[in-house]
Every structure is written in structure tokens, then in C-alpha cells.
Amino acid sequence: MLQPKATGRFAAARKYDLLTAMGAYALGQGKGPQQLTLRLMTLVTARYNWSRNELAVGQREIARLWNVNERTVKREMAKLRGMGWIRLKRAAVRGRVAEYGLEIDQILQDTRDHWRAVGPDFELRMGHEPTETVVPLPVKGQVTAPDCSDGTEWSLAKAVLHSEDPALYAAWGQALSRDGRAGGRLTLRAPSRFHAAWVEQHLKDRLTRICRQIDPDVSEVVILV
Structure with missing residues (x-):
């Protein structure tokens, strides 16, 4: 090889x-x-x-x-x-x-x-x-990579998170869905209050950083249920 x-x-x-x-x-x-x-x-x-x-x-x-x-x-x-x-x-x-x-x-x-x-x-x-x-x-991390074909900032951000930490992506990032975008505010939805609270406390800053790397116009990431 x-x-x-x-x-x-x-x-x-x-x-x-x-x-x-x-x-x-x-x-x-x-x-x-x-x-x-x-x-x-x-x-x-x-x-x-x-x-x-x-x-x-x-x-x-x-x-x-x-x-x-x-x-x-x-x-x-x-x-x-x-x-x-x-x-x-x-x-x-x-x-x-x-x-x-x-x-x-x-x-x-x-x-x-x-x-x-x-x-x-x-x-x-x-x-x-x-x-x-x-x-x-062997597949890296044994976690299927997300589909980023739609080209949205969130799809690309999920793909980056998967490449950096497949386990973290599978546990917390995969279930987050894009709810909408208003100016620089990107809104994501979590499947439960517990999930949203954990992401808010432990992952939100990292997701914001990744999204800004992809689209510098993103100024805020909001997690909703």
C-alpha cells in the first residue's frame, strides 16, 4: 500500500x-x-x-x-x-x-x-x-458519513464533525437537524430537551466554529427542541 x-x-x-x-x-x-x-x-x-x-x-x-x-x-x-x-x-x-x-x-x-x-x-x-x-x-469510525450533497452550511458542518470525531458525531451531531437560517443565525433542532441541553453546554461552541469556517456569515448557532 x-x-x-x-x-x-x-x-x-x-x-x-x-x-x-x-x-x-x-x-x-x-x-x-x-x-x-x-x-x-x-x-x-x-x-x-x-x-x-x-x-x-x-x-x-x-x-x-x-x-x-x-x-x-x-x-x-x-x-x-x-x-x-x-x-x-x-x-x-x-x-x-x-x-x-x-x-x-x-x-x-x-x-x-x-x-x-x-x-x-x-x-x-x-x-x-x-x-x-x-x-x-475498515470504515473510519464505523459511522456512516452524512450526506452533504445539498451543500448547506449545516450538512457540510456535520461532515466536518464526522471526519474529526465520528463517535461524537454519532452520539450528538447526527440527530441535529437544520431548522432554518435568518441572517447570521443558524437554528438547529434536537430530538429531546436533554439532547439540546447537552449540545448547548458541550458542543455548541465547536459547531459554531465549524460553521463559521464554512460560512463566515454565521454569527450564532441556536439549539431548539
Whole structure:
């Protein structure tokens, strides 16, 4: 299996193998996932530090590279975090951009069904014999990731929470539903008073922070029953 850090004698081949796996996966997807994967591939090719597993680049620079606005960058990066393909290693602060790392194991897990399209040599090189029977890799946290296809700030926030802490998401975040949005106020509904009280006390600040990373216009998250 491809190593998380592509360094050493065969580093160049490992880099191309990962990009090939991502490209084969993208070509088998619909327009949205295909575009998202292409954007990540372009960003990785242009700015990723393979030896340090570091992607440190500002949103303005990413927006220019992708030919989109910074709001789109926030949403696309949140989708990639929700998929488990990238993780936030260091949050952005004044004078310093955010730093991300690639979750190569998760990328390989999600793309492996498309390796055979490249060829049996590629399957073998990536660590699997080219057969129809392949033992599935374990699912991260054994918790199903939320559907974020509607693109709302809450769907993307749930995906990010799932990628950061699947158990916390399953216990408390999954049951919260989006009730509405009025300006910067995002209203969520909990299934019970106890659930709402726990989220209010222990999780609300984290949810607010995640939502703001996705949509800076979110100023408040309100939990209702």
C-alpha cells in the first residue's frame, strides 16, 4: 500500500500513483465529485509538500488557482474534510494560513474500486492482487458519513464533525437537524430537551466554529427542541 509520506527512491512513482488513483476515481463520478477531486489534485500538484504531508496555502491563493471565490473555497475544503481526504493540522490565525494534511489511507480506500480501470499492474503495485475478491478496508469510525450533497452550511458542518470525531458525531451531531437560517443565525433542532441541553453546554461552541469556517456569515448557532 502507498506510504503516507512519499519520500525516498520511489517517491516520484508514489506521487503519480496517488494522483492516478484520484484521477481514475474522478472519471467515474458525476460532475460535482469529479470537479471537487480535480480541484484537490490541482492543489496537491501545485502546493503540497510531500515530505512533510503539508498543504499550507491561503484561501485567496486557492481561489485564484481554482478560478472561484473564497466562499466556494471554504465549502469545497469543508467537503474534502467531510470525506476524510484532508485534515486540518493547524487553524489559520492572523498572519498565518491554515495548514492541512492529506489522509492518504482514506483516499486509497475510497478510490480502490477504480484501480482496476488503470490495469492489473497498478492494482498489484498499490498493494492488492488483481482479483474480483478484495477484503474491504475498515470504515473510519464505523459511522456512516452524512450526506452533504445539498451543500448547506449545516450538512457540510456535520461532515466536518464526522471526519474529526465520528463517535461524537454519532452520539450528538447526527440527530441535529437544520431548522432554518435568518441572517447570521443558524437554528438547529434536537430530538429531546436533554439532547439540546447537552449540545448547548458541550458542543455548541465547536459547531459554531465549524460553521463559521464554512460560512463566515454565521454569527450564532441556536439549539431548539
